[in-house]
Amino acid sequence: MKQMLAWQDISRQGAHQGIARMHKAHRDLLDTIELAGRVRSEHPQISCRDIHYAARGQMPRGRDWTEQLLLSCGFRVKTPPRSFTVAGQGVCANLIEGMSITGANQLWQTDITYVWAGRRWYYVSFVVDVYTRRILASHCSRDLSSASQIRCLSGALSRVAGQDLSGLIVHTDRGIQYTSGEYKRYLESHGLRHSMARYAWQNAYCERVNRTIKEGYLQHYTTDSYSSLAAGVCRAVRLYNHSKPHRGLPCRLSPDQFVKELNQGLHPDYRVNIWSKLTSTKMLYVN
Known part of the structure; x- marks a missing residue:
């Protein structure tokens, strides 16, 4: 040797x-x-x-x-193709284009996605705070009624009870659940402003949550009934908020970690700028 x-x-x-x-x-x-x-x-x-x-x-x-x-080592993820929905009537204006968000409870986005479980479709909705990226509420439903979406929004309001919600905008797509008089009256009764997207990318923050929860969590769980789906959604939301790194947040913190640091006075200059063709240096053309 x-x-x-x-x-x-x-x-x-x-x-x-x-x-x-x-x-x-x-x-x-x-x-x-x-x-x-x-x-x-x-x-x-x-x-x-x-x-x-x-x-x-x-x-x-x-x-x-x-x-x-x-x-x-084979850890690369694969993503399935996207899906699209049909708009309703009686729409509201898009109030958030070009908006600069400087704190929580200034802009929420909500949306519905569908999940196959137990030989039928169920519908899962989320409410997301755009500033913190935290999922404030989720709801599993057997139908696409406006009442289901009101229950989801009610859950989000209950979670932030006692916080300042003055000027809060709830941004949705143009689905019939959100254009209904019942949903609009609920928003008005709580002093909330209603904004609507014309295109999916104008509701991008919640659309992204839909995809992440479905493809990143639910499709890997056993969801063969309504109860197992509801339990899976609760588990996925907890993991998403508590420990999933978010590339849109400083230092790729999870939403809960980010809120904790906000409460400690950190990240005072952080803000979320909603895309606008008036302020963007790049134009998006869709054929």
């Missing part, structure tokens, strides 16, 4: 250090895969980069190394 090392001009100390580096690299790889597996068990569709942020402080190496390793 000594002669072989001498022939390669390597000292015994250098050889031992090289072996130690190899062992450490192997441990780093195994530890990263193990941590990624734990994160994926709770967030099945989380990206490789967000896995690093979700386990920050535990990953043995940096973000880029972790991401490349996980991509090469």
Whole structure:
């Protein structure tokens, strides 16, 4: 061994250090895969980069190394095609285009998505605070009635009871549930302003939550009945709020972590700017 090392001009100390580096690299790889597996068990569709942020402080190496390793080990996620809905009548104006949001409870978005469970479709709705990205309420329904959407919004209002809601805008699409007189009267009775999107991208924050909860969580759960679907939605919302890194928030914090730091006086300059063709440097053309 000594002669072989001498022939390669390597000292015994250098050889031992090289072996130690190899062992450490192997441990780093195994530890990263193990941590990624734990994160994926709770967030099945989380990206490789967000896995690093979700386990920050535990990953043995940096973000880029972790991401490349996980991509090469088959952790890349695949996304299915999108779907679209039909608009109703009696619409409201879009009040949020070009809006700059500087705090919670200034703009909420809500929307409905459909989920197959127990040999039939059910409908799941969410209310999202655009500033904090926190899901304030969710509701599973067997129908597409406006009453179901009122119950979902009522849950969000109950969660923020006692907070300042003056000037709060509730932004929806143009579905018949939201254009109904019942839904509009409910908003008016609580002093809420109603805004509507013409296109899906104008309700993008809630649309993205729909996709994340469905594809990132529910499709990996056993949802063979209404009760199991409702339980799965509650679990997914809890994980999303509590521990899923959000790329739209500072330092990729989860919504709950972000709210906690806001309450500590951090991130005073953070704001959310709603896209507007009047302020954007890039125009979006849709054929």
